[in-house]
Amino acid sequence: MSGIGNILTATEPAVIRFGEVSKSFGERGRRHRVLDRVSFSVPKGKTTVIAGGSGQGKSVMLKLILGLLKPDSGQVLVGDRDVAAMGYRALQEVRMLFGVLFQGAALFDSLTVFENIALPLRERTKFSGEEIRQRVIATLEQLELAGHEDKFPAQLSGGMKKRVGLARALQLDPEIVLFDEPTTGLDPVMTREIYQLFTQTQQRLGYTAVIVSHDIPQVFTLADQIILLNKGELDVFTDASRIPYSTQPKIREFARQVMGQEAGEE
Amino acid sequence: MNQEQSPTPAILRFAGELGDRVLYILTDLGRMGIFLYFSLLGLCKPPFRFKELIKQVGFIGAGSITVIFFTALSSGMVLGLQGYYSLHKFGAEGMLGSAVSLTLIMELGPVLTALMVAGRAGSAMCAEIGIMRISEQIDALECMAIDPFRYFISPKFLAALISVPLLTAMFDVVGIFGGYLAGVKLMGVNGGAFFAGMEQSVTNHDLRLGVVKSFVFALLLVWICTGRGYFVQKIRGAGFGAESVSTVTTQAVVMSSIAVLIFDYLLTAVLL
Numbered sequence: 153m154s155g156i157g158n159i160l161t162a163t164e165p166a167v168i169r170f171g172e173v174s175k176s177f178g179e180r181g182r183r184h185r186v187l188d189r190v191s192f193s194v195p196k197g198k199t200t201v202i203a204g205g206s207g208q209g210k211s212v213m214l215k216l217i218l219g220l221l222k223p224d225s226g227q228v229l230v231g232d233r234d235v236a237a238m239g240y241r242a243l244q245e246v247r248m249l250f251g252v253l254f255q256g257a258a259l260f261d262s263l264t265v266f267e268n269i270a271l272p273l274r275e276r277t278k279f280s281g282e283e284i285r286q287r288v289i290a291t292l293e294q295l296e297l298a299g300h301e302d303k304f305p306a307q308l309s310g311g312m313k314k315r316v317g318l319a320r321a322l323q324l325d326p327e328i329v330l331f332d333e334p335t336t337g338l339d340p341v342m343t344r345e346i347y348q349l350f351t352q353t354q355q356r357l358g359y360t361a362v363i364v365s366h367d368i369p370q371v372f373t374l375a376d377q378i379i380l381l382n383k384g385e386l387d388v389f390t391d392a393s394r395i396p397y398s399t400q401p402k403i404r405e406f407a408r409q410v411m412g413q414e415a416g417e418e
Numbered sequence: 419m420n421q422e423q424s425p426t427p428a429i430l431r432f433a434g435e436l437g438d439r440v441l442y443i444l445t446d447l448g449r450m451g452i453f454l455y456f457s458l459l460g461l462c463k464p465p466f467r468f469k470e471l472i473k474q475v476g477f478i479g480a481g482s483i484t485v486i487f488f489t490a491l492s493s494g495m496v497l498g499l500q501g502y503y504s505l506h507k508f509g510a511e512g513m514l515g516s517a518v519s520l521t522l523i524m525e526l527g528p529v530l531t532a533l534m535v536a537g538r539a540g541s542a543m544c545a546e547i548g549i550m551r552i553s554e555q556i557d558a559l560e561c562m563a564i565d566p567f568r569y570f571i572s573p574k575f576l577a578a579l580i581s582v583p584l585l586t587a588m589f590d591v592v593g594i595f596g597g598y599l600a601g602v603k604l605m606g607v608n609g610g611a612f613f614a615g616m617e618q619s620v621t622n623h624d625l626r627l628g629v630v631k632s633f634v635f636a637l638l639l640v641w642i643c644t645g646r647g648y649f650v651q652k653i654r655g656a657g658f659g660a661e662s663v664s665t666v667t668t669q670a671v672v673m674s675s676i677a678v679l680i681f682d683y684l685l686t687a688v689l690l
Contacts, residue, residue: 218557218560218561220557220561244563245563247560247561247562248563250561252561254554254557254558255554256553258553258557260550260555260558261549261553261555271562271564272564275562275564275569276562276563320562324562
């Protein structure tokens with residue numbers, strides 16, 4: 153089998169690389185291939201948007217990066233280490249590089265907002281109780297969540313849950329932050345707020361961002377790099393205006409469907 | 419030509435499906451085995467979460483006291499009445515204390531306690547973990563490099579191993595009291611004979627058997643109930659979302675109850 157060097161020839165500093173990754177789901181005889189020999193890299197310090205329709209494998213990519221799923225074939229490199237080949241301890245080390253904002257925020261139902269945000273600090277650092285309290289309160293104020301610290305997730309709106317999820321994801325100063333459908337279920341005002349929050353925090357902390365979204369074309373305004381997926385085909389762009397001129401027919405078809413008929417015909 | 423070939427695909431299909439099913443069962447057993455290993459390993463990994471342990475002992479143990487009390491009382495009273503009815507035929511009512519206590523300590527106490535705890539706390543544990551799984555809370559823990567076993571599964575194991583034997587002891591005491599009420603107070607058996615018979619017939623070996631059973635049953639029910647919840651998305655035919663949690667919760671209670679009954683026979687056969 154070809155090594156990652158053969159698959160990925162990019163010389164720019166990349167923090168994540170996919171090399172010919174395939175992944176299928178389903179039971180025997182009814183397996184559905186979601187990713188078919190997919191290769192791309194995520195440049196350091198930049199924002200990569202992974203977009204496509206539902207069921208195209210966008211969230212699967214995030215789970216592969218985090219080692220929550222293993223590819224059927226191919227390699228997923230974080231830095232220069234293959235996530236799929238890692239043992240438990242090494243995987244724990246790699247996961248410390250990441251912050252993740254889940255689609256449903258994945259807040260712990262039985263913990264308050266304060267406890268949810270404090271959790272990674274309590275479990276993964278040696279900070280004193282007072283230091284943790286100060287850090288959490290500072291984060292709550294930055295994300296306009298002050299006054300809500302004693303509420304439980306069930307008492308929060310969708311937008312607030314996302315903000316708490318983002319606050320928790322940023323607590324350990326991650327190098328890479330993964331956003332899984334950060335604006336799903338939010339109204340346009342809240343969506344804009346989440347995007348502003350993203351821009352502010354990224355400018356302040358300088359993390360590499362990977363955003364999985366089907367909020368097209370709005371999410372493209374955040375992107376330094378766009379990865380489009382449709383029916384097993386994948387194309388990478390640095391400029392959203394080039395999407396309709398993709399060499400991949402299924403990507404052009406997707407662009408016509410979601411970005412307007414005129415885009416594909418120009 | 420086609421007619422000649424038609425039986426072969428059917429046989430192959432059957433063999434394929436059989437093999438697929440066997441592979442699924444083996445995979446599931448392997449998964450559950452690894453789950454048990456990490457759950458027990460989590461008990462040895464500091465820092466220990468005493469607050470979570472106390473919360474779980476409160477939920478599994480203290481929360482089950484009422485149901486255990488009434489189950490034990492009614493079982494003991496029924497045993498007292500049935501025992502009196504049977505022994506009276508042979509003029510051996512004096513053996514009632516012995517019969518009631520031995521039945522409760524070696525069999526009914528551990529088994530019924532485990533079944534009650536599986537129904538009350540086991541189902542809740544399975545549903546809680548299942549919901550945490552489908553709402554990505556467990557994924558979130560793993561992404562924060564927090565070991566979910568040490569964080570919330572191992573404390574449930576330890577809490578069950580502490581609570582179930584204590585509840586079993588309570589069941590035995592309340593059940594014997596129920597037998598005493600029915601046999602002595604209602605049917606007129608001599609109270610002294612009731613307790614003397616119990617004292618003479620119950621040995622340390624009988625008590626040990628009851629204690630061993632209660633520990634094994636505790637491990638079985640917490641393992642199956644938490645394990646099914648943890649793997650809710652990997653269980654074939656369970657469906658998706660809320661439906662999968664409800665299906666798997668029912669399955670967990672049924673499986674743990676059957677496992678308790680099977681192991682009851684095996685332990686009795688080996689240790690008696």
